[in-house]
Amino acid sequence: MVNRKDRLTDKDYKIISDHAGNITNYQQHHTIEMSQQTLTVHDFLKIDHKLYGLTMQQEHADELVVAFHCPMPDQITVKSPQDIQIAAHSLLKTDYAYPIERKSLDGNQDHVFFKGKEYIEQVSQKHPNAGIYVTGQALAGAVCAYIATEHPSVKRAITFDSPNIWCSLSPSIQQKAMQGKYMHILTEYIQPNHYVGLLNRLDHGIGQVKYAVPTRQQGSVQEIVKYKQKEIDTFLKSAFAAMNIEWNESFDTNTFLALVSGNFKVNDYSFHSNGAARILEEQLEHNTNFTAMLLQEIHTGRAYAQKGLEIIIKSHLLKNSSYDLQSIIEHEVQSIFEKIDGIDESVKDAVHHVKQELKGLVGFGHYDLLNHSDVEALLEEIRMEQNHPSFYSHEKQLNALYTLRDYEQELSTLSRHMYTMGDDYVKADKHLAVQMGIH
Structure with missing residues (x-):
């Protein structure tokens, strides 16, 4: 068993999650060095450029860490309404369609969520006495959230900037989540200006949702777009309507452009010296300048799902x-x-x-x-x-x-x-x- 002082921190999980996106790490017995930990690759998964899984183990530990990675959709430069139509069709053919459309996961065993669960079952069969910890970012984080609700061998799931998949879960899982069953299993960290992580955040949470301290600057996703955001909103809603898809209010222009361009410029976390992620609640109280800056960043982002987050920040801003x-x-x-x-x-x-x-x-x-x-x-x-x-x-x-x-x-x-x-x-x-x- 790993000593408590040797347990992985939030920062470690973020680093491991980043490593899952590096294809050179996918080889048996490959080691990944961190500040105080060494992890050895025991197994890995590659599924048609849709889902990657990296299974690692710490030295002298009976716990396994599985980091998932989902490659971003092919990059598309949006210059015209036709590009938006094509990009929307292309994006909704990927597994991003599940959180975007709030699609149910029941009855479809071909999406990455199910493939991730299947892989965890294989790992669990090979290591029946091992506790399994999963981590991932963006869509891969949503895969982890799904697995955490489905597989009892998963002890913890730590995700970063992943969309909320509440509406995709079965009613029985939703009922368990409302009873707090996953509060000590799943922790989702979100930056207030990360568009994908804000998808469906007005829906009920599955586990713990913690807003992390954001970076102070963010770049535009596609500076070359010649259309105004309101025009792109109009084109995008028309594209959804043409496919008979109900418009998801949390899926705004910035989310779309970030996904189709493969460009996430805001992906930095702040951590304490002990490796714990710095969350907003720690920074907001009695800090007027920070709350005002943060609110300005959010208004710049324009994501509809940020309404709920604005309440948190405005309450502190007014009191401060x-x-x-x-x-x-x-x-x-x-x-x-x-x-x-x-x-x-x-x-x-x-x-x-x-x-x-x-x-x-x-x-x-x-x-x-x-x-x-x-x-x-x-x-x-x-x-x-x-x-x-x-x-x-x-x-x-x-x-x-x-x-x-x-x-x-x-x-x-x-x-x-x-x-x-x-x-x-x-x-x-x-x-x-x-x-x-x-x-």
């Missing part, structure tokens, strides 16, 4: 902004009050200084020499001295205080309203999270 406003009121506004109140003392000092100067003129008997212009000159001289502030209007000072008090009340009211809105979003977020399996 409320905290920031309260901090401004308590520190910066109060500091201004103190400065305005301090004007009175400064003015008293300045008046005292003027009186002393005038007493000096009068004390030397220069009554006849003191005229209006002399007084103005003296006042101007005092104004120019840095150690004494300018004379002021008491009426203006009071107006400034009243105005500042009004601003303070308005900021306090705004802060309370933002917190209340954020709290409402949190309640909606919790309700939605239960439905989506997010914990």
Whole structure:
């Protein structure tokens, strides 16, 4: 048995999943070196350029890790409505059709989901006493999710940016998922700006769904497309209608272009020093700049399925902004009050200084020499001295205080309203999270 300290981390599974996409690793006894682990290839699967499986084992361990990989569809450059029609037909001939169309997996034993399950059964028969751990990305991650619900020998499934296949599962499996049976078996990590991972995320979750900290920049999928996104949306919906396929609102333009172009520019994860994936909940609280940046990234992405994720982020953004406003009121506004109140003392000092100067003129008997212009000159001289502030209007000072008090009340009211809105979003977020399996 592997010691707990030697167990694979989230980061290890991500690395292993990446290795499954490298064809040179598919050879018996090949070793894959990681930071603190060495895995040896015991078996592998290749099915018609549709599904690859890499079975590995750690040293001195009775646990097997199976990493699946599904090659992306052939790249197509979209330049015209005809290209969109062709690309849609081509894409829906692949097994991406199952999450895109929300197709049922029952009764069809030719898709990659079933082939993956079949392979796990073979591995389990060869190693009946071994615990099996599966991992994969994108469509391969969906294969892992399906296997986790179907095969009892699978102890854990860790996936990255895979579409939700809830609607493809049988009613009996859905019922078990709603009862929480797979919460400790399946963990799905998703980046908020990874289009495929957001497919059908408004559906109920199967296991645990965790949103990972995204990269701060993302490139456009196909910069050479000359059509506007709204036009492509129209063409794409027409293509679906021509094939008598119901439009899936979570399948937007960016998802389509990413799939048909084979171009995923956003595929980076952040990890803690212990190898655990950094998730959004850890970063959102009391971090207004991050929440605002993240919301902007999501709006740039435009994926319809991100509505649910926006609730999570907006709740934190509103609450964080409320905290920031309260901090401004308590520190910066109060500091201004103190400065305005301090004007009175400064003015008293300045008046005292003027009186002393005038007493000096009068004390030397220069009554006849003191005229209006002399007084103005003296006042101007005092104004120019840095150690004494300018004379002021008491009426203006009071107006400034009243105005500042009004601003303070308005900021306090705004802060309370933002917190209340954020709290409402949190309640909606919790309700939605239960439905989506997010914990």
